[in-house]
Amino acid sequence: MTYTYDKATxxxxxxxxEEYKSLHNKTHITKVLQT
Structure with missing residues (x-):
């Protein structure tokens, strides 16, 4: 099955x-620092 997305989507x-990855990375770093 092929999915096509327009540029905006x-x-x-x-x-x-990118925001999710950034948030996840910050959370992970915080956990590591708290250990």
């Missing part, structure tokens, strides 16, 4: 994904 998804 892809940009929105990438933005959310």
């Amino acid at each position: 892809l940009t929105w998804f990438e933005k959310i994904f």
Whole structure:
């Protein structure tokens, strides 16, 4: 099955994904520092 995304949708998804990764990384770093 093939999925096609227009530029706006892809940009929105990438933005959310980058923010999620950034948040996850900060959380992970915080946990490591607290250990």
